[in-house]
Amino acid sequence: MANVVGPREGSPGGALATSGTLPGTSPGGDAGGSGGSSAPRAPRNPSAIDRADFLFGLMLAGLALAWLIGALRMPWRSANWSPLAAPGLTPVFLSSVMLLLSTGIVIRATRRQGWRLRPAEGWRAALAAWHMDRLLLALFLCLAYVLALGRVPYGPATAAFVALFAWVFRGGAWWKVLLAGVLTAAGVVAVFGRIFLVPLP
Amino acid sequence: MSATAFFVEFVRLLTPETLLYVLGAGLVGTVVGMLPGLTATMGVALLTGLTYSFPTEQAILILIAVYVGAITGGSRSAILVNIPGTPANAASCLDGYPLTLQGKAAEAIGLSVSASTLGTIVGFVALAVFTPILGDIALRFQSWEFFWVALFGIVICGNLTAPKDPIKGWIAGVLGLMLATVGLEGINAYPRYTLGSQELLAGFALIPVLVGAYGVPEVLGAMREAGVFQIKTDLGRVVPRVRELLRSWKVIVRSGLIGVTIGAIPGVGEDVASWVSYDVSRRTSREPKMYGKGSREGLIAAETANNACVGGAVIPVLTLAIPGSAPAAVLLGAMWLHGIRPGPLLAIEQPYFIASVVAMFLLATLAVMAVNLAGVRAMVKVLMVPRPILMPIIFVLSVIGSYAINARVFDVYVMLGFGVLGYALREMGYPAAPLVLGFILGPMADDNLRRALVLTNGDLTPFFTRPISVVLVALILVVILSRTPVWAAMRRALAGRRAEEVSR
Numbered sequence: 001m002a003n004v005v006g007p008r009e010g011s012p013g014g015a016l017a018t019s020g021t022l023p024g025t026s027p028g029g030d031a032g033g034s035g036g037s038s039a040p041r042a043p044r045n046p047s048a049i050d051r052a053d054f055l056f057g058l059m060l061a062g063l064a065l066a067w068l069i070g071a072l073r074m075p076w077r078s079a080n081w082s083p084l085a086a087p088g089l090t091p092v093f094l095s096s097v098m099l100l101l102s103t104g105i106v107i108r109a110t111r112r113q114g115w116r117l118r119p120a121e122g123w124r125a126a127l128a129a130w131h132m133d134r135l136l137l138a139l140f141l142c143l144a145y146v147l148a149l150g151r152v153p154y155g156p157a158t159a160a161f162v163a164l165f166a167w168v169f170r171g172g173a174w175w176k177v178l179l180a181g182v183l184t185a186a187g188v189v190a191v192f193g194r195i196f197l198v199p200l201p
Numbered sequence: 202m203s204a205t206a207f208f209v210e211f212v213r214l215l216t217p218e219t220l221l222y223v224l225g226a227g228l229v230g231t232v233v234g235m236l237p238g239l240t241a242t243m244g245v246a247l248l249t250g251l252t253y254s255f256p257t258e259q260a261i262l263i264l265i266a267v268y269v270g271a272i273t274g275g276s277r278s279a280i281l282v283n284i285p286g287t288p289a290n291a292a293s294c295l296d297g298y299p300l301t302l303q304g305k306a307a308e309a310i311g312l313s314v315s316a317s318t319l320g321t322i323v324g325f326v327a328l329a330v331f332t333p334i335l336g337d338i339a340l341r342f343q344s345w346e347f348f349w350v351a352l353f354g355i356v357i358c359g360n361l362t363a364p365k366d367p368i369k370g371w372i373a374g375v376l377g378l379m380l381a382t383v384g385l386e387g388i389n390a391y392p393r394y395t396l397g398s399q400e401l402l403a404g405f406a407l408i409p410v411l412v413g414a415y416g417v418p419e420v421l422g423a424m425r426e427a428g429v430f431q432i433k434t435d436l437g438r439v440v441p442r443v444r445e446l447l448r449s450w451k452v453i454v455r456s457g458l459i460g461v462t463i464g465a466i467p468g469v470g471e472d473v474a475s476w477v478s479y480d481v482s483r484r485t486s487r488e489p490k491m492y493g494k495g496s497r498e499g500l501i502a503a504e505t506a507n508n509a510c511v512g513g514a515v516i517p518v519l520t521l522a523i524p525g526s527a528p529a530a531v532l533l534g535a536m537w538l539h540g541i542r543p544g545p546l547l548a549i550e551q552p553y554f555i556a557s558v559v560a561m562f563l564l565a566t567l568a569v570m571a572v573n574l575a576g577v578r579a580m581v582k583v584l585m586v587p588r589p590i591l592m593p594i595i596f597v598l599s600v601i602g603s604y605a606i607n608a609r610v611f612d613v614y615v616m617l618g619f620g621v622l623g624y625a626l627r628e629m630g631y632p633a634a635p636l637v638l639g640f641i642l643g644p645m646a647d648d649n650l651r652r653a654l655v656l657t658n659g660d661l662t663p664f665f666t667r668p669i670s671v672v673l674v675a676l677i678l679v680v681i682l683s684r685t686p687v688w689a690a691m692r693r694a695l696a697g698r699r700a701e702e703v704s705r
Contacts, residue, residue, distance in 0.1 A: 049630060052628075056629055063379075070393075071393075078389075082655070084651065084655050085651045085654070085655050087391040089651055090646065090651065091393065093650070094379050102372065105369075131425045134425050135421060135425045137424075138420065138421050142420070149600070162597065166593060169424055172587060172590065176590075177589075180590045184593075188601065192251060192601055192605075196251065196254060196255075197254050198250070198605045200601065201601075201604050
């Protein structure tokens with residue numbers, strides 16, 4: 001018998017993409033749609049993916065615009081190149097395509113009411129259902145480990161990271177997670193650092 | 202590539218040290234593939250950094266063995282716990298797990314290993330036969346064609362990896378192309394988007410980007426949700442199922458060809474190959490009702506295709522320097538790191554390398570089969586390691602893999618940054634494959650667009666009149682138009698006209 005923590009299905013698109021079972025996704029998106037022509041049409045609740053599309057589409061459009069401005073500010077004529085070989089030529093083309101595509105996403109999300117960013121069940125409930133606390137905790141631990149590299153000796157930093165990560169996410173008894181941390185650090189230093197001569201941070 | 206060259210290269214690889222490495226790499230690949238959340242791309246990317254100090258041939262052989270091993274090993278968890286080890290094995294769940302529920306887990310694993318081996322052999326044959334042919338065609342490619350090939354790769358990859366919303370696939374691809382413009386550009390060495398940073402002058406390094414895009418999202422995603430499942434089966438002896446394979450030879454040949462063809466399409470990987478093959482097999486089967494209930498044919502179709510795809514994906518790597526799948530993209534990066542320049546001139550500059558890669562494929566296939574048949578019972582115990590212990594270890598290896606190539610902590614930051622970006626994109630339905638493909642093809646598109654314009658003094662006509670360019674432009678237009686409402690309206694109108702004719 002083996003106990004293994006089960007991951008989510010590895011479908012491309014991930015959790016938000018599979019709207020309907022998602023936090024922040026309200027069932028029956030087209031509420032009021034069958035009320036006849038005279039009945040006032042109830043506002044449609046946007047799905048989590050519609051809201052994400054709206055927000056991320058705007059961010060992409062902003063990035064494309066910044067990229068385009070950066071490209072236009074590059075030198076277009078010099079002793080070494082004509083405008084046809086200018087360094088900004090391809091970025092102008094790419095950022096224009098990105099601007100077009102991201103505007104398309106924003107328009108589509110706007111039509112689906114994606115601009116109404118507040119989830120129907122409220123932010124707190126949406127974030128809780130999405131396990132945001134676990135995600136941020138994992139990210140924080142990874143970030144702390146990465147920032148410690150070069151500042152703290154590699155072996156102890158690695159042992160502490162593995163042990164702390166496993167302990168925080170309940171990977172087993174304290175001595176088990178500590179053992180896992182020490183063995184990982186010792187194994188990595190011995191195998192990669194000493195045998196395969198891979199440089200370690 | 203002659204048979205003699207292949208034979209010479211194969212014999213040259215048969216040293217005790219190399220055999221030890223290939224068996225070890227096959228084992229590592231199988232374990233990586235088996236663990237849900239760790240993909241073949243992640244495995245190959247990690248090993249690229251870790252084998253950087255190895256001699257070129259041994260390093261490439263190890264990476265190929267890890268690639269084949271991961272795609273083969275991914276069916277273990279699909280069969281035993283109904284969770285695909287890699288996305289490439291998702292279709293194997295449909296019939297593999299029902300077989301386990303019927304108490305036939307060992308039979309299912311034996312069948313999947315045998316089908317995977319045959320699939321890899323089909324891919325190996327395709328690699329040997331088609332690489333020289335495509336290589337000859339690739340010699341006719343010039344700047345115009347290379348620009349269109351890069352664009353075609355993004356369009357088709359975006360289309361197939363985001364089938365429900367291709368615009369997101371295309372956005373991911375264009376984002377990859379844009380990020381590739383950071384750093385000194387290839388023609389005039391002008392620094393672009395470096396924000397004054399010395400470290401950004403060389404742009405983002407490929408391996409940290411790949412490890413980040415494929416590894417970190419898995420670590421974050423796995424830790425976001427808690428859950429427990431159990432393996433409720435006793436594994437018997439796993440043996441090859443020769444009789445059943447002989448009975449299903451048509452399925453194997455067809456699935457192998459599907460796998461190779463899909464593999465050769467830029468950026469479209471093993472997952473698409475296995476689903477397409479499974480679907481075609483179900484539609485043409487005499488027992489379609491058995492599919493999803495433990496059909497051996499279904500399992501064979503999926504596992505043959507995903508492994509055949511491996512060989513197919515390497516064909517454009519060697520001939521055009523365009524990866525056929527995400528793990529093949531890493532393989533391409535690894536070849537660059539080791540000073541090999543895949544592309545149309547590879548056969549001229551390094552005439553023995555293609556034969557050597559084909560020989561490596563055969564050796565890797567045999568090693569992976571041996572490892573998988575001999576050590577299944579021991580290997581499934583890896584599934585018992587709790588994820589909260591496994592995931593930080595994976596992250597530690599990702600850090601070393603990113604750091605090892607240039608010994609720069611900055612690359613580790615890049616890895617984490619791309620990891621967070623990759624996770625966010627994945628959650629919003631943007632696939633990672635076009636992003637990575639765009640990042641790899643970016644310099645090709647950039648340099649060739651400008652070079653072509655300079656050659657013709659700004660005349661755009663050759664982009665649309667050269668024979669190969671015309672074909673590529675037509676393909677790009679068809680792919681894009683096929684996802685627009687205009688196309689759907691045309692199909693409806695056509696169907697309506699046909700129905701009218703029938704009713705008359």
